[in-house]
Amino acid sequence: MKKKFLAAFLCVAMTATMFAGCGDKKDEPAADSNGTTDTTAADDNANQEGETSDANVAVFYYTFADTYIASVRTALDAKLEEMGITYQDYDSNNSQTTQNEQIDTAIQTGANLLIVNIVTSGSVEASQTIVDKANAAGVPVIFFNRAVEDADTEGQVLGSYANCAFVGTDAPEAGHMQGQMIGEYLVENFDKVDLNGDGKISYAMMMGELGNAEAIARTQFGVEDANKVLVEAGKAELEYFDTASPDKYQVDKEGKWSAQAATEYMNTNLSQFNEGNNNMIELVICNNDGMAEGVITSLNDKGYNTGDDKFIPVFGVDATDAAKQLIADGKMVGTIKQDAEGMADCIAFLTGNVSGGKELMDGTDGYNIAPNVSNKIYIPYAAYTGE
Amino acid sequence: MKVVENMKNRYAAYQELDSKDKKTFWKETLLNNALYILLIVAVIYTYTRNNQFLTIGSIMNIISLSAAYLPIACGIAGCIVLTGTDLSAGRVVGLTACISASLLQSMDYATRMYGDMPVLPIPLVILIVIAVGGLIGLVNGFFVAKFGLHPFIVTLATQLITYGLLMMYIMSNGNNGQPLSGLDSSFKSFVTGSFVGIGGVPIPNYVWYAVIIVILMWFVWNKTTFGKNMFAVGSNPEAANVSGVNVMRTTILVHTLAGAMYGITGFIESARIGSNSAGTGLNYECDAIAACVIGGVSFVGGTGKISGVVLGIFILRIIFGALIFLSIDQNWQFVIKGLIILVACAIDMRKYLVRK
Numbered sequence: 102m103k104k105k106f107l108a109a110f111l112c113v114a115m116t117a118t119m120f121a122g123c124g125d126k127k128d129e130p131a132a133d134s135n136g137t138t139d140t141t142a143a144d145d146n147a148n149q150e151g152e153t154s155d156a157n158v159a160v161f162y163y164t165f166a167d168t169y170i171a172s173v174r175t176a177l178d179a180k181l182e183e184m185g186i187t188y189q190d191y192d193s194n195n196s197q198t199t200q201n202e203q204i205d206t207a208i209q210t211g212a213n214l215l216i217v218n219i220v221t222s223g224s225v226e227a228s229q230t231i232v233d234k235a236n237a238a239g240v241p242v243i244f245f246n247r248a249v250e251d252a253d254t255e256g257q258v259l260g261s262y263a264n265c266a267f268v269g270t271d272a273p274e275a276g277h278m279q280g281q282m283i284g285e286y287l288v289e290n291f292d293k294v295d296l297n298g299d300g301k302i303s304y305a306m307m308m309g310e311l312g313n314a315e316a317i318a319r320t321q322f323g324v325e326d327a328n329k330v331l332v333e334a335g336k337a338e339l340e341y342f343d344t345a346s347p348d349k350y351q352v353d354k355e356g357k358w359s360a361q362a363a364t365e366y367m368n369t370n371l372s373q374f375n376e377g378n379n380n381m382i383e384l385v386i387c388n389n390d391g392m393a394e395g396v397i398t399s400l401n402d403k404g405y406n407t408g409d410d411k412f413i414p415v416f417g418v419d420a421t422d423a424a425k426q427l428i429a430d431g432k433m434v435g436t437i438k439q440d441a442e443g444m445a446d447c448i449a450f451l452t453g454n455v456s457g458g459k460e461l462m463d464g465t466d467g468y469n470i471a472p473n474v475s476n477k478i479y480i481p482y483a484a485y486t487g488e
Numbered sequence: 489m490k491v492v493e494n495m496k497n498r499y500a501a502y503q504e505l506d507s508k509d510k511k512t513f514w515k516e517t518l519l520n521n522a523l524y525i526l527l528i529v530a531v532i533y534t535y536t537r538n539n540q541f542l543t544i545g546s547i548m549n550i551i552s553l554s555a556a557y558l559p560i561a562c563g564i565a566g567c568i569v570l571t572g573t574d575l576s577a578g579r580v581v582g583l584t585a586c587i588s589a590s591l592l593q594s595m596d597y598a599t600r601m602y603g604d605m606p607v608l609p610i611p612l613v614i615l616i617v618i619a620v621g622g623l624i625g626l627v628n629g630f631f632v633a634k635f636g637l638h639p640f641i642v643t644l645a646t647q648l649i650t651y652g653l654l655m656m657y658i659m660s661n662g663n664n665g666q667p668l669s670g671l672d673s674s675f676k677s678f679v680t681g682s683f684v685g686i687g688g689v690p691i692p693n694y695v696w697y698a699v700i701i702v703i704l705m706w707f708v709w710n711k712t713t714f715g716k717n718m719f720a721v722g723s724n725p726e727a728a729n730v731s732g733v734n735v736m737r738t739t740i741l742v743h744t745l746a747g748a749m750y751g752i753t754g755f756i757e758s759a760r761i762g763s764n765s766a767g768t769g770l771n772y773e774c775d776a777i778a779a780c781v782i783g784g785v786s787f788v789g790g791t792g793k794i795s796g797v798v799l800g801i802f803i804l805r806i807i808f809g810a811l812i813f814l815s816i817d818q819n820w821q822f823v824i825k826g827l828i829i830l831v832a833c834a835i836d837m838r839k840y841l842v843r844k
Contacts (some may be wrong), residue, residue: 105669137649164765165659165665165766166655166766167657168664168665168666168667168765170665171658171659171664171665171666172665172666173665174665175659175664207582226807288527323706341504343815345815346815347815347817348817348818351818353822354769354818356823357767359579359765359769360667360761360762360764360767361757361761361764361823364760364761364762364786365553366812367552367811368549368552368553369549369812370812371545371549372540372543372545372546372548372549373538373540373541373543373545373546375545377545378540379755391667391763391765394667394669394762394763395761395762395763397762398680398760398761398762398763401680401762402680402692403678419665421721422598422599422666423593423666423667423669423670423763424600426597426599426669426670429598461815
């Protein structure tokens with residue numbers, strides 16, 4: 102009997118030291134730069150950098166698997182570590198239920214700031230639930246990247262709780278910028294792009310996910326804004342390559358914005374629509390760079406976009422490293438850059454406000470704030486067509 | 489000549505039936521082959537609506553799409569023969585795809601995962617992915633065989649573990665979750681290049697690799713002791729054990745072989761898609777399992793043919809292709825896929841019930 106107790110005790114002790122080890126590691130940089138004890142830091146916690154604060158931050162990512170989100174995570178982890186703030190990252194694995202449960206758990210563990218990359222984007226119900234949880238626990242919440250409300254319900258959630266903020270992008274902006282970029286490119290290269298010379302450009306559209314606010318906006322404005330530019334220049338509007346299709350887009354049915362879905366669609370499309378049949382797809386618009394890469398893989402197999410004259414313009418969004426390389430190699434035309442560093446910087450700034458005991462939105466005048474909602478910060482997109 | 493003789497015999501037997509039996513004979517034949525009949529109808533219908541469907545380019549597209557999914561289906565079929573399943577397959581494909589991509593990135597690609605390390609020789613990478621896939625399969629098989637756990641549970645666990653490893657891998661070495669692309673041209677041409685074509689349409693190399701895999705698996709299933717043992721264990725493990733089959737070893741080997749197949753699928757997918765991220769391979773096992781059951785590899789255990797697996801894969805791909813050619817609303821793909829699985833399994837079980 103005694104032996105068993107001893108074994109159990111040793112196990113518990115071992116686990117405890119393991120966890121203690123983890124905790125220490127995160128506080129390390131602060132202790133190094135600080136040199137003083139924690140109590141003094143807590144007394145005058147107005148300082149933001151180099152001080153250990155009592156902030157205990159919980160960060161929820163909609164999924165670790167997302168390329169862009171992974172770069173935000175890397176940048177934000179580095180920032181928080183530099184500021185000496187204790188934080189814990191959660192992977193919600195693309196499930197709103199999981200995320201809500203994780204938030205409950207985090208509040209129980211004593212988190213006093215929630216940073217949430219919501220799973221169900223643009224849904225008032227989902228974001229209101231989280232705000233209510235935060236409100237009940239009396240902790241501030243910062244949403245980022247994925248929209249918490251759509252255009253019709255703007256301010257409904259963010260206006261309901263003083264201690265919340267949104268750091269993200271203006272969802273339609275990427276679509277508008279992409280459309281503008283496409284329009285301008287086509288006006289300049291119209292005859293070269295119009296392979297069969299029928300005076301119209303036939304395009305394919307790769308959509309990342311059904312029902313996602315960003316994907317919807319990009320799918321819509323990527324074409325509409327390009328058409329505007331084309332019409333202004335006296336050219337015909339874009340025409341979807343498969344005139345019989347009711348959708349005018351091809352969507353990744355699993356909603357993962359994947360290169361694989363794009364490759365397979367494009368392979369099938371090209372077996373029917375090609376130069377041999379004089380109905381080649383002359384332009385491909387993609388919701389993100391992953392899908393653009395997939396499309397280019399498929400085009401490469403058919404001898405297009407390998408760096409010579411046979412070229413179909415492909416556009417994406419995100420400016421991933423891979424896409425930048427493709428643009429540099431002349432295999433892709435352009436993309437829209439989402440600023441991961443800028444987003445992480447802004448979130449870290451707000452976190453500093455909270456840990457410093459200031460108002461959440463203190464000193465954010467320099468940021469681009471939404472016209473109608475005072476606690477919604479937009480990180481601007483930028484067009485990228487090579488350096 | 490045997491075939492002709494067989495047909496003659498069968499025809500003679502048919503002649504001997506009275507009119508009522510003849511009727512049931514036709515009914516049975518129709519029902520048992522309902523899937524193929526539907527498939528032929530679907531192909532003809534699609535062709536009449538859009539005659540691009542049966543061009544060489546389109547047929548080649550369906551063949552190459554099917555080829556890409558063949559190795560994983562051949563692997564998973566073994567697990568199903570043992571009345572099991574394998575949920576980890578998709579994630580293993582993802583992990584091995586990312587490993588292949590990271591080891592075979594071209595030297596001039598700006599954000600290589602392994603800085604200045606030279607591009608590894610392709611055969612070595614194939615061995616590595618087979619080893620990684622095989623290892624995960626070995627773990628699956630070991631827990632199934634040793635502790636008698638249901639494969640559903642074991643592979644659910646390894647699916648999660650593999651996903652975790654995959655994410656750690658893709659975040660490591662400063663890659664920070666960026667997609668792994670910029671593959672070396674030798675790798676691309678090894679997989680997606682082609683040395684022969686039909687009517688000006690090139691046949692990608694991975695179609696040949698799939699053919700080799702299918703022949704290999706056919707040989708393993710039909711001509712080796714291991715294959716016979718697999719079916720024996722699948723239909724009745726106790727009986728197999730009593731008749732001297734090493735059930736544990738067979739189970740472990742079937743899973744290991746399946747894992748190796750996922751590794752090969754990952755290797756091919758890596759170059760076929762060209763961009764590999766943590767999402768690569770997600771839900772691949774669903775299509776593979778669906779193809780197996782459509783092709784008559786029964787969850788009852790102990791029955792199934794490699795030719796059935798191939799057919800199952802083709803049926804799925806032909807239907808998906810046809811839906812795009814018919815410009816049908818994409819949501820229907822899910823409904824139709826579900827219906828096919830349901831009908832196929834019902835027909836399969838019906839045969840089994842009749843025999844009982």
